[in-house]
Amino acid sequence: MPRLEIAADGFRLDDRPFRIVSGALHYFRVHPEQWADRLHKARLLGLNTVETYVPWNLHARRRGEFRLDAGLDLPRFLRLAAAEGLHVLLRPGPYICAEWEGGGLPSWLLAEEGIALRSRDPRFLRAVDEYLGALLPPLLPSLGSRGGPVLAVQLENEYGAYGDDAAYLADLAALLRRHGVDVPLFTCDQPSDLGRGGLEGVLRTVNFGSRAESGLAALREHQPAGPLMCSEFWIGWFDRWGGTHAVRGADDAAAELDRLLAAGASVNVYMFHGGTNFGFTNGANDKGTYRPTVTSYDYDAPLDEAGDPTPKYTAFREVLAKHVPVPDEPVPAPAPKLGLGPVPLTHCAPLLDRADLLGGAVEAARPLTMEELGQDFGFVLYETRLPDRGPVVLRAEDVRDRAQVFVDGQPVGVLEREGREHALAFTVPRPGARLTVLVENQGRVNYGPGVHDRKGLLGRTLVGGREPATWSSRALPLDDLAALPFTSFDPQSPPVGPAFHRGHVEVERPADTFLALEGWTKGNVWVNGFALGRYWSRGAQATLYVPGPVLRAGRNEITVLELHASATRTVELRDRPDLGPTEE
Missing domain, CATH: 3.20.20.80 (Glycosidases)
Known part of the structure; x- marks a missing residue:
């Protein structure tokens, strides 16, 4: 040329x-x-x-x-x-x-x-x-x-x-x-x-x-x-x-x-x-x-x-065509789409109980940032022990970007950077209770001086006005979920807190489709190990695009990481997208 x-x-x-x-x-x-x-x-x-x-x-x-x-x-x-x-x-x-x-x-x-x-x-x-x-x-x-x-x-x-x-x-x-x-x-x-x-x-x-x-x-x-x-x-x-x-x-x-x-x-x-x-x-x-x-x-x-x-x-x-030559060829018609209906997710694996299979932990005197852990995308899991029982306030100087807080595995609240939230009150049930903070990197800032956007818990993190003596920081990039052991979902004891949910669907002829997650709250989706992206019930986006090449003829695997809870056990493959309400 x-x-x-x-x-x-x-x-x-x-x-x-x-x-x-x-x-x-x-x-x-x-x-x-x-x-x-x-x-x-x-x-x-x-x-x-x-x-x-x-x-x-x-x-x-x-x-x-x-x-x-x-x-x-x-x-x-x-x-x-x-x-x-x-x-x-x-x-x-x-x-x-x-x-x-x-x-x-x-x-x-x-x-x-x-x-x-x-x-x-x-x-x-x-x-x-x-x-x-x-x-x-x-x-x-x-x-x-x-x-x-x-x-x-x-x-x-x-x-x-x-x-x-x-x-x-x-x-x-x-x-x-x-x-x-x-x-x-x-x-x-x-x-x-x-x-x-x-x-x-x-x-x-x-x-x-x-x-x-x-x-x-x-x-x-x-x-x-x-x-x-x-x-x-x-x-x-x-x-x-x-x-x-x-x-x-x-x-x-x-x-x-x-x-x-x-x-x-x-x-x-x-x-x-x-x-x-x-x-x-x-x-x-x-x-x-x-x-x-x-x-x-x-x-x-x-x-x-x-x-x-x-x-x-x-x-x-x-x-x-008014200004430059345009090929005298027909424009291809829209490609066929799959609409396969509901897909049950029959197996699950709790995240907090299996976090050791997803990343190694580093002990330090303070929570380490994702960058200090050599991590780019995903989550970081922080843990420490609480010495006393009774009411206490967790104060995090800078949450980047969304922190889910658990005491002995039970959720006690969320701190969001978007809402400028820094403090959370809860009751410690026993001396030595485990405090767990799961922090999601929701995307580093891409414009302006904010590109200096470190992730995790930044600055001082206090519990009851004091800094815990030691913290465990575990990188969870979620690049590979192969080590997770999935078990059949038990409706009598559904998982509490973040959990992976998995199901399978048969596809005769792969084509583009759109995954709908009505009844789910917030999390991430993989299809046959390919990371589709994030979903969130707050919208606007309500479906995730699934490229046809990600699917294969026969059995296909869908994995959903739900960070909170779902009102359903199914997702749906639809033949059209839903990107939310518009405002021209």
């Missing part, structure tokens, strides 16, 4: 004028067996390019390790894009935001006391150097300069909303160049942040969802010549637990896209296909109140979470 050039009058490709018409498609939010399908539908929409972030924290969950396999096989994704005739905009971070856990920054960075992320802190830059040194060599054949699909590489991400240190951006640019990136670099920022987030000699682009003329004018003020580009044209939005499902009318979004293209600008539609925050990968926002993002990243995009075209796809295709 030809190399992209940045000229005073716009982009050029193979020495011809070129407009980037791109859509965001994150490989890590889509099952790898579905990549080719989503890329094909991108081309049919009329896109000539796709954009993807790269999540450092998934590729390098521990320092010194780096994965580029299975669902993280980025070289394969790039080859598939090229085979479909699509170019690629690559956004490797190191920070990506993306409503993704920690904005893509690996949690092990936070094991360094006082580290300044997204800065010239030598500890941060050394880690970034290691990351780029592992990521980029396998990707160099995919650069446009070497005949590959990658047209350009982004430098940082919306840095102007975070800082204004051009020397930091220059350091990152030098690292990218040193590791072999010889295609154009670009930055992106919202209109008001363009001055702080740019770097001399690097193409600036702008992000917005409306008022295209104003956004492009702001870009032109800071960049008098060169291409005009909106790197994130927001056509929907993400959802948070306890909110409504965000939607944006297809006609409104299409009209704004039309204005943007009529101005001669290039565009990257954010998102073309949102996908899913599988497992524990959702991020969170904290602008005074902590708000975790839901599992679905549907984003009200032209392709929905299951990869089916929506009315927005049709509306956008009609707009694009």
Whole structure:
């Protein structure tokens, strides 16, 4: 593929004028067996390019390790894009935001006391150097300069909303160049942040969802010549637990896209296909109140979470046809969905009694953070002994993010970061009673200074005004549930507190489906060992997307971790999603 050039009058490709018409498609939010399908539908929409972030924290969950396999096989994704005739905009971070856990920054960075992320802190830059040194060599054949699909590489991400240190951006640019990136670099920022987030000699682009003329004018003020580009044209939005499902009318979004293209600008539609925050990968926002993002990243995009075209796809295709060539090919019909009805969960395993099978404990004089335990996702279980009986108050200085409290295995209350709750009163039944605190990482903050988001019990934790002499801290990443011994559910003695529930369902022909958990409270779900994500009865999201490739013909296993209690013993596989009530 030809190399992209940045000229005073716009982009050029193979020495011809070129407009980037791109859509965001994150490989890590889509099952790898579905990549080719989503890329094909991108081309049919009329896109000539796709954009993807790269999540450092998934590729390098521990320092010194780096994965580029299975669902993280980025070289394969790039080859598939090229085979479909699509170019690629690559956004490797190191920070990506993306409503993704920690904005893509690996949690092990936070094991360094006082580290300044997204800065010239030598500890941060050394880690970034290691990351780029592992990521980029396998990707160099995919650069446009070497005949590959990658047209350009982004430098940082919306840095102007975070800082204004051009020397930091220059350091990152030098690292990218040193590791072999010889295609154009670009930055992106919202209109008001363009001055702080740019770097001399690097193409600036702008992000917005409306008022295209104003956004492009702001870009032109800071960049008098060169291409005009909106790197994130927001056509929907993400959802948070306890909110409504965000939607944006297809006609409104299409009209704004039309204005943007009529101005001669290039565009990257954010998102073309949102996908899913599988497992524990959702991020969170904290602008005074902590708000975790839901599992679905549907984003009200032209392709929905299951990869089916929506009315927005049709509306956008009609707009694009006015400005760029659109393939004269039929758009694929929605893929078949499974609706198998209720599935009984017949076996269970209590979490607290089996925690030793899920992670080792570390003794210390205080509760250790997840980062100190070398843990990124999941839960941490704290335990100590209470010397006296009678009423007592537990005071936790900083709960990150949700703590369930038990005395001798019996639940006594919950402390939530979102509600700024720090104290809980209960009665200790006997001297030596066991105090257990199960803390859930509900998603590290992905935007603003809050990215320095350590998890667990932070600061001082007092019981009856005193700090216990010793604490046990046990990491529960829940990466592997194979060691759990499940027994038949006994309705006469149901489990108290967090428990895993398991059942099986026969599937004749695997296809996409949606798991509904009516009557369940809060927890996580796995299908055949694949972590689907979180559910929560507070909504808005009421079903979890199950990609067809996760299922197999014959017997399939469903495992639910319920953190509280359920009013039912069944889940349901439905043929349509329920992402909650909307508010346009």
